[in-house]
Amino acid sequence: MPQQFVLDFERPIVEMERKIIELRTIGEGSRINVEEETQKLSKKLKRMIRDTYSKLSPWERVQVARHPQRPYTLDYINGFITDFVELRGDRRFRDDKSIVAGLGRFEGRFTVACIGHQKGRGTRENIERNFGMPHPEGYRKALRVMKLAEKFGFPVITFVDTPGAYPGIGGEERGQSEAIALNLYEMSRLRVPIVVCITGEGGSGGALALSVGDRLLMQENAIYAVISPEGCASILWRTAEKAPQAAEAMKVTAKDLMELGIIDEIVKEPLGGAHRDPDRAISIMKRAIRRNLKELMAKPVEQLLEERYQKLRGIGVYSESDT
Amino acid sequence: MPAEWFKKGVIGRIKSSKGKIPEGLWIRCENCKELVYKKEVERKGKVCPKCHYHFRISASERLEMLMDKESFVEHDANLSPLDPLKFKDSKRYTDRIKEMQKRTGVKDAVVCGEGTIGGYPVEIAVFEFGFMGGSMGSVVGEKVTRSIERSREKGIPLIIVSCSGGARMQESPLSLFQMAKTCAALARLSEAGVPYISLLADPTTGGVSASFSLLGDIILSEPKALIGFAGPRVIEDTIKQKLPEGFQRAEFLMEHGFIDMIVDRENLKPTMIKILSLFTTKEERKKDAAA
Numbered sequence: 205m206p207q208q209f210v211l212d213f214e215r216p217i218v219e220m221e222r223k224i225i226e227l228r229t230i231g232e233g234s235r236i237n238v239e240e241e242t243q244k245l246s247k248k249l250k251r252m253i254r255d256t257y258s259k260l261s262p263w264e265r266v267q268v269a270r271h272p273q274r275p276y277t278l279d280y281i282n283g284f285i286t287d288f289v290e291l292r293g294d295r296r297f298r299d300d301k302s303i304v305a306g307l308g309r310f311e312g313r314f315t316v317a318c319i320g321h322q323k324g325r326g327t328r329e330n331i332e333r334n335f336g337m338p339h340p341e342g343y344r345k346a347l348r349v350m351k352l353a354e355k356f357g358f359p360v361i362t363f364v365d366t367p368g369a370y371p372g373i374g375g376e377e378r379g380q381s382e383a384i385a386l387n388l389y390e391m392s393r394l395r396v397p398i399v400v401c402i403t404g405e406g407g408s409g410g411a412l413a414l415s416v417g418d419r420l421l422m423q424e425n426a427i428y429a430v431i432s433p434e435g436c437a438s439i440l441w442r443t444a445e446k447a448p449q450a451a452e453a454m455k456v457t458a459k460d461l462m463e464l465g466i467i468d469e470i471v472k473e474p475l476g477g478a479h480r481d482p483d484r485a486i487s488i489m490k491r492a493i494r495r496n497l498k499e500l501m502a503k504p505v506e507q508l509l510e511e512r513y514q515k516l517r518g519i520g521v522y523s524e525s526d527t
Numbered sequence: 528m529p530a531e532w533f534k535k536g537v538i539g540r541i542k543s544s545k546g547k548i549p550e551g552l553w554i555r556c557e558n559c560k561e562l563v564y565k566k567e568v569e570r571k572g573k574v575c576p577k578c579h580y581h582f583r584i585s586a587s588e589r590l591e592m593l594m595d596k597e598s599f600v601e602h603d604a605n606l607s608p609l610d611p612l613k614f615k616d617s618k619r620y621t622d623r624i625k626e627m628q629k630r631t632g633v634k635d636a637v638v639c640g641e642g643t644i645g646g647y648p649v650e651i652a653v654f655e656f657g658f659m660g661g662s663m664g665s666v667v668g669e670k671v672t673r674s675i676e677r678s679r680e681k682g683i684p685l686i687i688v689s690c691s692g693g694a695r696m697q698e699s700p701l702s703l704f705q706m707a708k709t710c711a712a713l714a715r716l717s718e719a720g721v722p723y724i725s726l727l728a729d730p731t732t733g734g735v736s737a738s739f740s741l742l743g744d745i746i747l748s749e750p751k752a753l754i755g756f757a758g759p760r761v762i763e764d765t766i767k768q769k770l771p772e773g774f775q776r777a778e779f780l781m782e783h784g785f786i787d788m789i790v791d792r793e794n795l796k797p798t799m800i801k802i803l804s805l806f807t808t809k810e811e812r813k814k815d816a817a818a
Contacts (some may be wrong), residue, residue: 371757371765376775379785380756381736385710389742392711393718409694409706409756410739416707430699430734435761440616440696454699455612462609466700516711517672519704520665522613524603 209272212311213256217476220249245340253476259424262456263448267402268425268432270367273479275486276336277320277363278305279329280403283486284312284493286312291349293341300342302334302366304347307358311494317353319346319414320363323404336405337370340383343413347387348385350394359397360496362414367432369410384413390518391416393509397500399493402426402458402467403478419496420467420513423489425477427456428466466519536690558751569634572792578637581749583729585631586638586655589688593796594651599642603673605772607634607668612698620697635666636691639674641683645800647807650678654690654728654735661691663735664698668705671739675712678721684803685716685723689740692758693733706738713742722806724799727754727777727786745802746786749794754786760794 210218221289224245260268268274281288281304288308293299305319321338324330345407346362353360369380391398406415406428421426429436429451436454437446461467471492479483500508553562558580569573572592573582584592590599607628614620628634637659642651652674654661663671671687678685694702716723725743727736729752737756740746747753754774763770773779780786790798 276663369756371762373762373770373774375767376755376757377783379741379783381754382741382785384737384756385706385739385741388707388710388738389714392707393714408703409734412703412706413737416711428700428703430694430696430703436696436699451615453612453614453616454696456699461700464700466704513711513715516704516708520669520701521609521698522665522669523607523609524661525605525607 207468211264211271212265213260216248217253217256220245224249250475257476262427262451262454263433263450265425265457266405266427266447266451268477268479269427269481271477272323272325273482274404275366275478275482276325276365276445277318277403279482280310280320280363280401280489281306281318281488283315283483284311284490285309285318288318291346291352294344294348296344297341300334300339300345301332302336302338302370303342303346305345307349307353310359310361310497311490315356315358316497317349317358317360318363319360320401320403321411321414322433323365325487334370336366337368338366338410338413339370339372339375340378340380343369343383346414347383347390350391350398352471354394354396357396359399359501360394360417361383361493361497362398362400362417362496362526364400364402364406364411364414365404365426366407366410367405368407369413384409388416392512395505395509397497397503397508397510399496401408401489401493402428402470403489407432409492416512416516417471418500418508418515421469421471421492421496422461422467423471423478423485424458424473426458427451428458428461429454429456464519464521552751555593556692557582570609572795573793579750581729582749583656583690585657586633586653586688589653589728590640590642590651592792593688593799594642594644595646599640599651601638601640602677603639603670604634606670608664608667608698610697611665611701611783612628614697623697627658628774631655632742633658635670637667637670639670641677641681642794644686644803646773647800647803648673648681648683649686649803650681650683651686651688653688655769656690656728661689661735662693663691663705664690664695664702665705667695668702668708670757671705672712675693675709677725678723679712679719682719682721684721684806685721686726686799687723687739687743688726689731690728691731691733691735691737693737702780703734704813706734707743709739710742713739717744726790726795727752732756732758747788747798748780748786749791749795750789750791752777753781797811 211283285308290306304322323336324333402422433447434444434453435448474481474484556575559578639652640801
């Protein structure tokens, strides 16, 4: 499938792909044997992709994490949740479409609650989804569904992919801070397993509000930061143009978060990123979730909660001297 | 301390453009820009006598104002930040830390400990805005969490006085997860049935407002304090319009149902005592009196 949206550093790759397709078309229409040539080019292409993706800069990874053809929450749900029933609204104010929540059966086997940020495809859907930037009612809907899951003993799977909570007048009036804080508080003690999948942009508190759980799985090209690289750059460097430096300084990658003891597992993506082969990305993610759910569901709830607490409790790097 | 905060510029700095002002006697209010007599400001608990603006105060000033004399014992003063990200913008984070420690006399942006207010024992954490805008990194998150845990173990009420711009960028993901860590500790405190009173001072925004600050059993605020998730400038840049007067101020939050009361600084201690007394039974009061 041709890629519709091409990142700058992917251009040579896409160019090569086009060449191979062209060559094949020529080969089909004539008696010229192009088999050898296409094979050579295909090998070269693979090497090219591997080289490019093995040395992505943090800023390039930010762009991969934001790629519009990357699988989103509903793609994962469609990929391995059967009988999905979407649940709407926070029962307080309204339904926030930038967060999707509902119940379904994991691989057709047992009921789980799925909750995740949802970005749109194309302008119209993006406006409807508010670019995956929730208001308080989105977080309250998420919490409502988590409480529902707790009540009936369903494990919770969350998908994290948001630029951040929406900074606007309505959100502040309705308590953006309180809504996020309450999710952190309640998720820390929710009496069912929670698997957190960081699938794209982990943007600040708006991402964190779905990121408290027993296992944090992060895709290899996903990012996570306290503020967007652009936001950080405009404060500390006084210009958003320094976003690449900010991305580097803030240690936004999965590898960084693993080293800092925040996430539990890096989930592989297909060669060239999840957007190049969404089906495979979804299937790899499914296997990681399955394995983690299996382990977590075998644990007594008190042990689960104690381990969840101790894990959060241990996050932080500081020195403690005697003097 | 009072002579120092003037020099440090913690409260309104004199703009000398308007003429000669005898240094140390008068200060200019940051809010109404009037010249006010410094002694009067101090007498009112660092509040402008003309416009009632509550000047930003240091953690030690807050503690002095709130705690019973000589009752405060500091905990965890020896926790100091490291630089796990090796963060550098125009300056190295390690240099910023050193500079801030020198300027404020504290190792990071929160002071925690135990003491009494009107005879009631409390565990208290007070933010030091002067230290990198009161921002929360690993040390702040750890100290606040330890305060919450101590409050739970000892069964004494918790007070957190927030005054912070939010999570600290220089420890990016670690800062962010301090929000989750402190909230998890609060959930346990709540299950143990220990009261938590949150006081919000100007400003309480970002990762601090979106975690423990707005989860108090009772939430108080100082007048006109800026309280919100996103900073006003970020919102204006996003929605491309000017924000209404009073937006994200304490009064606005009270109107929208997110805080319980706005307390003038001079009434703060009596109000705290009144609240603390409501969480204590007659028997406990008798026992305290006997002790």
